Amino acid sequence: MQEKFNGIVAITDDFAKQHLNDEYAQLLRFATAALCRKKPSPLAKGREKTWACGITHAIGMVNFLFDPSQDPHISAKEIYQWFGVNPSTGQSKSKQVRDTLDMHQMDPDWCLSSKLDDNPMTWMISVDGFILDARFTPREIQEVAYTQGLIPYIPDNGESEYIGDKQASPHHEKAVNPSPNALYVLDVFLIDGPITEEFIAENSVVSRTIEIKGSNTLEDLHKIIFKAFDRQEEHMYEFQVGGSGPQDPNARRYCLKQAFSSSGLTQTPTGDVSSTSIASLGLSIDEAFGYWFDFGDDWWHQINVTNIVDKAQSGKYPRITKRVGASPPQYADFE
Structure with a gap:
């Protein structure tokens, strides 16, 4: 050859x-x-x-x-x-x-090697059923992930900093103003789901930028994502935020109470989406967390926190501020 x-x-x-x-x-x-x-x-x-x-x-x-x-x-x-x-x-x-x-x-x-640091898929690993960003997990988990070939290298050469029971990285800022009046700017990427090859060829990137206040709930975030991707039928869903596993207090899974029993999952959820505010999550700029919609078709999303503003301007929130790529049909016809 x-x-x-x-x-x-x-x-x-x-x-x-x-x-x-x-x-x-x-x-x-x-x-x-x-x-x-x-x-x-x-x-x-x-x-x-x-x-x-x-x-x-x-x-x-x-x-x-x-x-x-x-x-x-x-x-x-x-x-x-x-x-x-x-x-x-x-x-x-x-x-x-x-x-x-x-x-x-x-x-x-x-x-591209120059994009590895900013590619969320490089660092997303599964620990006991939780989707986590390896950059924010304890060193021992990073070492196991690296040994198994799940991540290209150990972040920051092991120089990540621990603050209390949370881990911070030089690449990521600490939590900014967990006030209910703060404005969170989120980029929501569709990273997997029942999508046809023809659709992928025409839409290399499918993302939505959403602005949401700290006082809004995860249920509000779900509703605006549902609208942003032009979905028509509701299904169970779940948000996965931080942590190093189900025994770690930072490993948090939020869903509807009825969704938890229907999904077949065995871990006790941290909270109900309807009563969990965005501000209470302790999110940081550049942090990423997961959103799983429809436990049957499995639409997976990566949510990146691109900015946190101390005080939101007057207006209606949450809202969609940018759309990239067409929304795939909720039920794709592969025939």
Whole structure:
């Protein structure tokens, strides 16, 4: 496969030199090499330029290359045009690449190294059924996660700081003004669910920016997320916030009381969403927490706290301030 590798990489290197950067070029080489090592290799058949297009599109989807807010960025249409490949063919090859390498959006294995620190999927681990950010867990859990290959390195070389029974990291600010009058700015990313490949190809990023007051409840947050993603039918849901496991006082799971008994979960919830205020969560700027909607179809969301303002301006809250990407249908038709 050496000749095929050299041919494809020559094309992707040229594209990266014109439109991307050296970091992208190297990642494209890694992906091409990984495909060459497969037995049998899918690259054995097909035009080099077509495969180069598919590999570039696949890596671009993982790293949100099509999002204008990213640097560098380029549209999928421009990729197809540069490689001289029909869009349907380019999408098909991209899907084949992603399926072969088990590649998905925000995949830590195929994320640009410069984006690893800010990629929430890099650090999200499951501890006794809780989805946690490894950067905020005790050192012993970080070491286990690293040994098992779940995180790329131990955050901050073990220099994280403990404050009381909470852990803080130099990359994250401490809790800011837990006042009911504070304004929380949240970016809600859809990271997994029953979504078709066609939808993913057209919507590389699906997120909503929400402003909510500290006095609002988690039930209010659920309702505005429900509205933001244009959902039509209610289901059970749950928020997962911080901690290192169910025995850790910082490991908190919030849901409807009836949702807990219906989900089959065995851990006692920390609180009811209807009576838990946003301010009471002790959130910090740059902290992330999870939102799980529909215990059957399993729509998973990552919620990032991008800002906390001391006092909200007058107005109606919560509210949606930004939409990126189309909302996938609540019940996708895969037939």
